[in-house]
Amino acid sequence: xxxxxxxxxxxxxxxxxxxxxxxxxxxxxxxxxxxxxxxxxxxxxxxxxxxxxxxxxxxxxxxxxxxxxxxxxxxxxxxxxxxxxxxxxxxxxxxxxxxxxxxxxxxxxxxxxxxxxxxxxxxxxxxxxxxxxxxxxxxxxxxxxxxxxxxxxxxxxxxxxxxxxxxxxxxxxxxxxxxxxxxxxxxxxxxxxxxxxxxxxxxxxxxxxxxxxxxxxxxxxxxxxxxxxxxxxxxxxxxxxxxxxxxxxxxxxxxxxxxxxxxxxxxxxxxxxxxxxxxxxxxxxxxxxxxxxxxxxxxxxxxxxxxxxxxxxxxxxxxxxxxxxxxxxxxxxxxxxxxxxxxxxxxxxxxxxxxxxxxxxxxxxxxxxxxxxxxxxxxxxxxxxxxxxxxxxxxxxxxxxxxxxxxxxxxxxxxxxxxxxxxxxxxxxxxxxxxxxxxxxxxxxxxxxxxxxxxxxxxxxxxxxxxxxxx
Ligand code: NAD
Numbered sequence: 001x002x003x004x005x006x007x008x009x010x011x012x013x014x015x016x017x018x019x020x021x022x023x024x025x026x027x028x029x030x031x032x033x034x035x036x037x038x039x040x041x042x043x044x045x046x047x048x049x050x051x052x053x054x055x056x057x058x059x060x061x062x063x064x065x066x067x068x069x070x071x072x073x074x075x076x077x078x079x080x081x082x083x084x085x086x087x088x089x090x091x092x093x094x095x096x097x098x099x100x101x102x103x104x105x106x107x108x109x110x111x112x113x114x115x116x117x118x119x120x121x122x123x124x125x126x127x128x129x130x131x132x133x134x135x136x137x138x139x140x141x142x143x144x145x146x147x148x149x150x151x152x153x154x155x156x157x158x159x160x161x162x163x164x165x166x167x168x169x170x171x172x173x174x175x176x177x178x179x180x181x182x183x184x185x186x187x188x189x190x191x192x193x194x195x196x197x198x199x200x201x202x203x204x205x206x207x208x209x210x211x212x213x214x215x216x217x218x219x220x221x222x223x224x225x226x227x228x229x230x231x232x233x234x235x236x237x238x239x240x241x242x243x244x245x246x247x248x249x250x251x252x253x254x255x256x257x258x259x260x261x262x263x264x265x266x267x268x269x270x271x272x273x274x275x276x277x278x279x280x281x282x283x284x285x286x287x288x289x290x291x292x293x294x295x296x297x298x299x300x301x302x303x304x305x306x307x308x309x310x311x312x313x314x315x316x317x318x319x320x321x322x323x324x325x326x327x328x329x330x331x332x333x334x335x336x337x338x339x340x341x342x343x344x345x346x347x348x349x350x351x352x353x354x355x356x357x358x359x360x361x362x363x364x365x366x367x368x369x370x371x372x373x374x375x376x377x378x379x380x381x382x383x384x385x386x387x388x389x390x391x392x393x394x395x396x397x398x399x400x401x402x403x404x405x406x407x408x409x410x411x412x413x414x415x416x417x418x419x420x421x422x423x424x425x426x427x428x429x430x431x432x433x434x435x436x437x438x439x440x441x442x443x444x445x446x447x448x449x450x451x452x453x454x455x456x457x458x459x460x461x462x463x464x465x466x467x468x469x470x471x
Pocket of ligand 1 (some may be wrong): 257
């Protein structure tokens with residue numbers, strides 16, 4: 001075993017271990033190792049190789065942590081990751097080329113370019129709900145942009161974080177990529193170090209802690225947070241299609257998805273048929289007792305199990321589910337009706353398999369309801385009437401929006417993924433990852449002839465008159 005491996009595999013080392021780890025990857029960056037196209041491509045290809053060779057172990061770890069069904073784990077945490085890395089590889093050489101911009105007459109003779117330079121050492125802190133891909137995805141962007149990286153997987157997904165700590169040093173350049181495992185103490189210690197970018201995914205309370213720590217070193221930060229993402233169902237919606245799509249999006253990964261529809265606002269004219277079709281859709285997907293099948297995930301731990309059960313008890317009448325079994329970390333897919341907007345389930349992000357369904361009288365009322373709350377990470381509008389969809393697109397604010405489906409905007413590599421307001425700041429995926437982890441440096445190169453005498457003293461009115469014409 002290499003000394004590097006010893007450092008990265010230690011779960012919670014003494015303070016010096018974390019400082020030494022950061023110093024090691026900074027030294028790798030300072031030696032200029034990460035800057036070349038060849039190094040970046042080698043790391044991205046190694047990530048692809050890791051996915052291919054280690055898929056069974058990745059799926060196994062995700063099953064142990066979250067009871068993730070094989071298909072959900074394979075598609076969201078392996079295939080989607082691979083698609084993203086292939087997209088980075090395909091475009092990387094082009095993105096690395098300096099980008100020429102127009103030089104105004106006043107600045108002639110000269111040329112102007114934007115040059116993307118790596119920021120330096122990035123810290124990536126990830127949560128437990130997609131514990132493999134939420135480390136992997138930003139890591140791909142940080143490596144593509146030519147950074148050294150320290151990743152801190154979530155301690156609440158121990159099997160996955162142990163696997164990450166084992167695999168990364170084997171596949172990636174250990175001089176420039178390190179894994180630090182641990183919880184609050186280790187993350188606090190990491191945050192005391194100086195980084196050149198911090199990329200945090202998780203809840204907003206810790207997001208504020210990260211932002212405060214970053215302020216000490218004036219480190220730029222990306223915060224990928226959560227919140228209550230609403231779905232609106234119009235009276236013009238196709239209810240068969242809508243309920244099927246919402247059922248999938250809500251109960252995928254047992255509701256533990258940052259962009260899962262948190263609650264549904266349904267036009268009163270279709271409220272009753274919507275509820276009964278939604279129950280049918282859920283049962284068609286996961287069976288009458290999802291606990292018996294292999295397609296339905298589990299809650300990450302007893303603490304979150306108790307939290308979600310408390311939200312179910314906080315208000316509303318279950319038309320489906322409502323029951324849980326903490327020993328199996330199971331909570332049945334739950335649909336609540338007659339939910340009061342003041343209940344806890346309508347105040348806190350649910351992050352579990354519970355969908356409160358509230359009736360609304362109009363599009364205006366739904367938009368006003370959404371706009372009276374924090375800006376969500378995602379928003380979904382289901383309607384056949386195109387102008388209704390347009391209104392949600394134009395009159396609400398959210399990190400992203402999918403119309404007539406849910407969650408899918410984040411699978412498009414050409415779209416930025418990120419929040420706004422309370423749901424986060426900054427974005428990534430595809431070129432947006434490259435931008436997030438790069439500094440876009442302004443470069444202006446002047447010719448040695450064509451001295452701009454007009455700019456220099458001694459000043460006089462004649463020079464100023466010429467300058468006025470040039471600007
Ligand atoms: P979590 O408990 O795993 O915490 C996230 C990370 O923060 C972990 O690595 C953890 O070690 C660290 N952490 C926890 N407490 C800390 C502290 N006091 N100081 C420093 N670091 C600390 O995950 P979570 O926060 O429960 O994740 C769920 C939340 O994340 C939800 O709100 C969800 O919407 C959001 N989320 C957002 C996205 C996105 O892409 N926007 C994706 C997934 C989850």
